[in-house]
Amino acid sequence: MTTQPDFLVLGSGIAALRAALALASRGSVCVLTKGEPDQGSTGWAQGGIAVAMGDDDSPRLHLEDTLAAGDGLCEPDAVRALVGEGPRYVSELLAWGARFDRDAQGRPAPTREAAHSVRRVLHADDATGREISRVLHEQVAALPAITIIDHAIVTELLCEGGVCVGAAYRDAQDRRHEVRARATLLATGGAGQVFAQTTNPTVTTGDGMAMAFEVGAEVADLEFVQFHPTVLDVPGRPRFLLSEALRGEGARLLNVAGEAFMGRYESAAELAPRDRVARAIVRERQRTGGPISLSMAHLRDLDVHARFPQISEACREAGLDLARDPVPVSPAVHYVMGGVVTDLDGRTSLPGLYAAGEVACTGVHGANRLASNSLLEGLVFGARAGAVMGEPPRVRDGWGPGRLVACAPAVPGPAVEAPADLDVATVRLRAWRDLGLVRTPEGLQAADAWFTQARAACVASTAGDLASAQLRSLVTVAYLMSRAALRREESRGGHYRTDFPERHDDTWGHHCSDVLQRTAE
Ligand SMILES: Cc1cc2nc3c(=O)[nH]c(=O)nc-3n(C[C@H](O)[C@H](O)[C@H](O)COP(=O)(O)OP(=O)(O)OC[C@H]3O[C@@H](n4cnc5c(N)ncnc54)[C@H](O)[C@@H]3O)c2cc1C
Structure with missing residues (x-):
């Protein structure tokens, strides 16, 4: 069967939904998503969304931290768009009813994460993605122009005369359907499932990157894969992410002898960028021959269970008390910096095909993503792509x-x-x-x-x-x-x-x- 909306959006995470909201005033929007609508990484995001909204912060500082983490490979214009427009789009989320943690004066209370020079990560306990997803789905549900088809696995992008004209998908009964549209947005997320050890949900199998490459779109930076240093490592339990925010609040990494070792590897110790913390863990494990654990037992002034309810529960299910016990950790694949090359408005090298979110490569993360910049990326670049998809198709601008x-x-x-x-x-x-x-x-x-x-x-x-x-x-x-x-x-x-x-x-x-x-x- 063939359907013909004005716009086609592949995926239903933060990038897809924000783009769909931008498109809805200009025509009909069909959203195809692989499993349940909330099944991607967005709903799993814990720590928060980085945004320069605090009195001690500025887009300039956020830019500097992002460039430093990116290890010399960030595209400065893309980072400027991210950090400059971030406050506007996060304010919009707040106006739509996002319930982020607030301080005594009722203002959003940011937390600190590694490699951020100030506290700038807004969060909803330790389940920020779930809250953002709730708000976006609520907005989408109010707009009749947007239709979501779930359990629709896109397997192919359709191209005619060098232009992307839509996509083909298989439904739950494995029947093939086509959707043809004026413009198609890939917002299919990352590719963590390519690796045996990952924090990512099962839907993140890199479909968008693979399909775009197969039809001739340019992909880049795929050697840059981010390993999260601290994933729960208990035999028989899922590789549950132990958010960066734990170390932001003071958690320490301990070796098998119970010694805090990060200071020997990095001057920023536990708050060094992820790749450096992850490699230090591997080296210390090799040096001592024993496991590494994360400990919050010394943090007397923090109500660990109240601040991290979701992580506390995952630890409890593994027989551990996050506030008291050393929690065994190891690194796992978390995020792919590379993807389908786009300009600042999501255009790819194939006219008619746009990309936003983790599937895309704007160059905003360089060789290493700064913690909590990816929800912001999906929000900002999803909105930017949605704003131009009604224009006549053309190839992306250069880098x-x-x-x-x-x-x-x-x-x-x-x-x-x-x-x-x-x-x-x-x-x-x-x-x-x-x-x-x-x-x-x-x-x-x-x-x-x-x-x-x-x-x-x-x-x-x-x-x-x-x-x-x-x-x-x-x-x-x-x-x-x-x-x-x-x-x-x-x-x-x-x-x-x-x-x-x-x-x-x-x-x-x-x-x-x-x-x-x-x-x-
Ligand atoms: C455990 C965890 C914690 C994280 N914590 C944070 C955090 O605190 N802060 C932060 O900024 N980032 C965090 N991240 C990263 C961040 O969540 C993701 O990078 C971001 O949500 C990606 O958004 P997206 O819209 O690009 O993709 P996703 O949210 O992954 O959405 C992709 C969508 O595409 C659909 N899809 C995939 N393939 C197909 C197909 N073939 N056909 C149809 N649909 C398809 C999926 O079903 C899904 O709906 C975390 C990630 C994980 C896994």
């Missing part, structure tokens, strides 16, 4: 001269046999082992060879079922990540190589992108 190197991957050769062990579990284990926190030359070579072969097999396959589509997304993203990680011969932000442990601005101070090399059409 400035000399900033981008485009490398075209070879189209797979004829009749490639699939690796014998090709399945979802193996893809995820290999990505975790070879594209993880510490990358070795042997691991990267192995990943590149295996994922290249796996991708060629997926492309050659004629299977059209959902399971094959899912495998293909995971393989395509892992393939792009391994190419990118092998290509970048330096270490920076979320990309760390044992054979090139230093940052090299002269040779690598730019983004690298991939575009599908087309055979003669």
Whole structure:
């Protein structure tokens, strides 16, 4: 069946819903979403949303912190848009009824997170994403122009004459449908599920990145993967995120002997950027041969359970008291900095196709995202994309001269046999082992060879079922990540190589992108 709204939005997280709200006054909007409408990362976000609204803060300070965390690779114009327009869009959320924690005077009470120079993270207890999601869904429900179709898994972007004209999806009965629209927004979130250990929900399988690449849109910066340093590590329990805000409130990381060790690795100790804290944890674990834990037992003035009810509950279910017990932690994949390249209004390199939120790469996070900047990114760039999607389609504006190197991957050769062990579990284990926190030359070579072969097999396959589509997304993203990680011969932000442990601005101070090399059409 084919439907024809004016605008098509893929996903129902913060970027998708904010864009849909911007589009609703200009035509009909169809929102397609994979599972339940609140199933993406947005609803899982804990710590909060970073925004320069405090008396001691300014967009200028927020810009400086974001650029510092980005390790030399942020696009300053994108960061300026993020931090400059953030207060306006967060104020709008407050006006729509977002219930963020407030101080005694009734003003929003920001918390502190790592690598922020002031307290600027607004939050609703430790379930900020759930609250933002509630508010956005309430706004969307009030607008008859917006229709949400859930359990609709988009498997393909439709292109005609080099223009994106919509998407095809499978419903819960695995039937194929098409939606054709004047403009299509990818807001399908990240790709944490490519890795065996992740904080991300099951829907984040990188579908948007893979589908965009398959139809010729440019993707970039996929070597930069953020590992969250502190994820609950109790055998048999889910890898539940232990928010950065815990360390912002004073939690300490302890080694097996009960010693606080972060000061030996980083001058900012527990408040150093995520990638540095995560690697320090791995090093300390190797040095001592024992587990690492997070402790709040010394924080006498904080009501830990009241401040972190959701995290306290997850710990309690694992038999631990967050306020008293050392909680075992280890790093896990949390966020992908790269994605589909866009300009500041969400335009991709394919006319008619827009992208916003975690699936996109505006360059706003550089090589490493500053904590709590991603909800803000979805809000600001979702709204910006929604504002221009009614205009005649055109390709994105550039990132400035000399900033981008485009490398075209070879189209797979004829009749490639699939690796014998090709399945979802193996893809995820290999990505975790070879594209993880510490990358070795042997691991990267192995990943590149295996994922290249796996991708060629997926492309050659004629299977059209959902399971094959899912495998293909995971393989395509892992393939792009391994190419990118092998290509970048330096270490920076979320990309760390044992054979090139230093940052090299002269040779690598730019983004690298991939575009599908087309055979003669
Ligand atoms: C546990 C956790 C805690 C976090 N805490 C914070 C925090 O405190 N602050 C912060 O700023 N960030 C946080 N983040 C990151 C942040 O939540 C995400 O980066 C952000 O919410 C992404 O928003 P999005 O709209 O781009 O995507 P999502 O919210 O992930 O939405 C993606 C949507 O696309 C849909 N989708 C995916 N594939 C398809 C398909 N093929 N067809 C149809 N629909 C599809 C999904 O179902 C979903 O609705 C956290 C992330 C996690 C996982």
